[in-house]
Amino acid sequence: MAAPSRRPTLAVVLGAFLCSLAALSAEAKVHHHTWDIAYHRKSLDCFEKLAVTVNGEAPGPTIRATQGDTVVVTVRNMLETENTGIHWHGIRQRGSPWADGTVGVTQCPILPGESFTYRFVVDRPGTYLYHAHYGMQRVAGLDGMLVVSESDGVVEPFTYDEEHTVLLMDWWHKSVYEQAVGLASDPLEFVGEPQSLLINGRGMFGCSPAAPGGGAAACNASCALPALFTAVPGKTYRLRIGSLTSLSSLNFEIEGHSMTVVEADGHYVRPVVVDSLFVYSGETYSVLVKADQDPSRNYWAASHVVGRRRKTPSAMAVLSYAGNDPRAPPPTPPPAGPAWDDAAPRVAQSRSLAAAHPDHVLPAPPRPDRTLLLLNTQNRIDGHVRWAINGVSLRFPATPYLVSMKRGLRGAYDDQRPPADAYDNYRSYDIASPPAANGTVASAAYRLALGSVVDVVLQNTAALNGMSETHPWHLHGHDFWVLGYGEGKFEPGRDAAKFNLRDPVMKNTVALHPLGWTAVRFVADNPGVWLFHCHIEAHVYMGMGVVLEEGVEKVSRLPKSIMGCGRSEGHN
């Protein structure tokens, strides 16, 4: 439909998009799910501990729908004394900002014994995620994938025969409560490295699926069968890969097989062939893998920690060619993965992603109306180690922002202290040294003009220990164009001139590399209140996020079901 031009106009792309939507709407389905959220004992990595489960499973089931469908999930909280809330990661919730599932921002928590119904349209095909968004509850296992298919008749810019989902996680043996108490302690007790990495909810603690033959003990078959991906020789597989790690940046590889990256966060990208894929928490990718190797044996699929000193064994799954014993371990030693501390290939992969064929691309607006230059720092505030953005460490208010802003409840958040668009002393700030200044803890928010184009430049710095680490930032309610990555300190005049406006990839989660900066652009055209935050659970718990409001006055009548807490009690 779109003219074969490299730069289609916004109208052409939008037109194509709306046409396809209209074509589909007659067939749009409503998918109903009822989920009981409860603690159960799980041995995901052969170590039994309590996990927060969806209908008894951790991770939860994969939700499948087709573009234009409506997903309805009724969540029944059976956690006894603990609340919950579920975020639909990557779904923009256009017209349903109250269904974003971000407790403290878009809704009150769901109380034990109560139900809450999420209802939203999945308006774009792609690979998405869901997870608890309340305190650090996601660490306990309430997560899963959400796959939205293209409608019948819509052609994707690549072909494949079959698909598999690959959910990557990291896993701790201590409880979320123990982790949170440590993070709030003085001195800080960090959560530490995970005991295991999981692939589709399976890990091996203290054993190896490669044994015998390897040095480690063999795994107990009852709990530690590795995740299995089957392949028919000659066929091409789409792996829908998502990471919901709580801390770890990962590298994923399939022994002997290259992967062609074709989708990131629900957007088609120009195909890139890689030997292994770096995946940050909150990101999704589709890669194509051709079963073109020796079909008489199986192959390891592995995820490895990168970016932090590797104290956690890599996770191993098996790619099994049809006809082999699916449980036969591959004859080769498990792959070791890349050096954990070599950031160069990670930055290079970030930079290598570009928008796909222009038929599938929404071009970025040429310039911003407003720029937020967000300095990410680690600070000691009132005796506690916190993360701060432009000197403000985020604490969620008792009343959800969406309710207090829509209803004009004064004082329900720190509305008298709007955060700064840039750090006060940005020019003199030495990003390579631990912060000298302090910060404040507040429940503030940025108010954006509806429809405005907003640039956000995330600037990394050295933490209190002098090191700088990777932060995957995730934006709710929007996708953004990734305009560029840089090393060192962002200089507005110089660096903004180099932004990629030609073929920037769109994403909802982006890596901020050590001591670097990352620039993104988005259109503030989704009335509501949206969180933008580091997707490391411990980091957002320690304040690493900002709240963005746009056009809240355009939000239609709020459902009563999101209220009941803080000052929203009694509103309806």
Next chain:
Amino acid sequence: MAAPSRRPTLAVVLGAFLCSLAALSAEAKVHHHTWDIAYHRKSLDCFEKLAVTVNGEAPGPTIRATQGDTVVVTVRNMLETENTGIHWHGIRQRGSPWADGTVGVTQCPILPGESFTYRFVVDRPGTYLYHAHYGMQRVAGLDGMLVVSESDGVVEPFTYDEEHTVLLMDWWHKSVYEQAVGLASDPLEFVGEPQSLLINGRGMFGCSPAAPGGGAAACNASCALPALFTAVPGKTYRLRIGSLTSLSSLNFEIEGHSMTVVEADGHYVRPVVVDSLFVYSGETYSVLVKADQDPSRNYWAASHVVGRRRKTPSAMAVLSYAGNDPRAPPPTPPPAGPAWDDAAPRVAQSRSLAAAHPDHVLPAPPRPDRTLLLLNTQNRIDGHVRWAINGVSLRFPATPYLVSMKRGLRGAYDDQRPPADAYDNYRSYDIASPPAANGTVASAAYRLALGSVVDVVLQNTAALNGMSETHPWHLHGHDFWVLGYGEGKFEPGRDAAKFNLRDPVMKNTVALHPLGWTAVRFVADNPGVWLFHCHIEAHVYMGMGVVLEEGVEKVSRLPKSIMGCGRSEGHN
């Protein structure tokens, strides 16, 4: 003031009571407390685990007030993702039924990040308790004592020189969440025996304060100093003893010292001299102890498990005579306590308690208007082991009864299924055999006529394993007269005729002994909705309780702060 008669009229006693209240009202004080409820790591018994704390302490501080004072406690929930609520155990909450702190009955839970203020009058002197009343949260350590002194000039029926508080607990190393998951599992995984008993929050796991000299390892001095009670030779001490065990029935003794029981649950009792005291969860006692032994040495004070096979070491504290090294262990081996399975002395002690001097006694009404004969059974319902009362296993509704009843919210609890005043097949029920019949799970309630006199006969039975255990039943909002204990099955005509109406002790918690019955009488004169339940946390979690309503229409306007959950959302 009262005439020296053995049987004062109700009017005389009430008159004396009201006079003393009036005399005090001019001096009544308001005691304000602000409590932050948060998880902290605690080593109460040398094993570090998370505890729910009050301002960082577990157990919490002792609240002290004088009869007629007002206690105001502002509770700030810092538990991150978990709710809370605090019950003031033994305080009748006359005129303030919304301050009883029973989540699901009198209020919605207090959400993380929110505050709730309890405000109530302590209208009678005595020894009381407080604790979390939400799920099984009490197991995690949110508990303490509340001591109400007589007003100046009011003479108690005994004298002493000084007093100590003695809070008895049991303690598990696994979390409340792990315990609850086990209880809800099929097959049932019971919480098991506690790892430790605690005296004033101190226990010793895997060590003994008696070592060296005993066989066990010496305790690490940094975590396991036993609780210490100092005594000056010749002086008399009032020990205010309360038990907030989650499971264990206890025997408490002080080596070489007899104890004179003078108060039970806030009521003076006819003095009884005992060598050791049986204490059930939810009970309080005051005992007088004279420091009349060899003052050159220290003595053990100990609590021992009774009524269940003893797998938990006894807790040891030290009574230290002034002038001795308070940390010098007593020269004698720690006392071993009574045989765990000898119920006879326990029943005998229950029977031995009688009301004190008539000046301090409210006589029991001569006959009931209604009798509830409550058969306590353990049942298998829908694959789960539960406790049921007359066939109904209590599940708390999402909306607190107090709100749904006062506001007439239909269907907010099981209002179409009122529970039976007696078990349907009571006459043919074989209490010595495991139950053959099933039961139902419901959120039902008994509706009592305001001002009516109600008898409740608790009937014990054999559980699914054929054994019968002790259940301490606690009534909220009232005290009751204990009319009698019996062995075997209660026969209404025969046994009611033998009720003690002459000098029944008043209490708020009473033991139901194995395969026996216990009869109590109370006046339903406190408008509100009140829980009556087994004080074993696992048992009430498994449904062992009933809800009683009386005169809810006379309750004044409900505070908005108790609402926000279930169908109370939006009410104000």
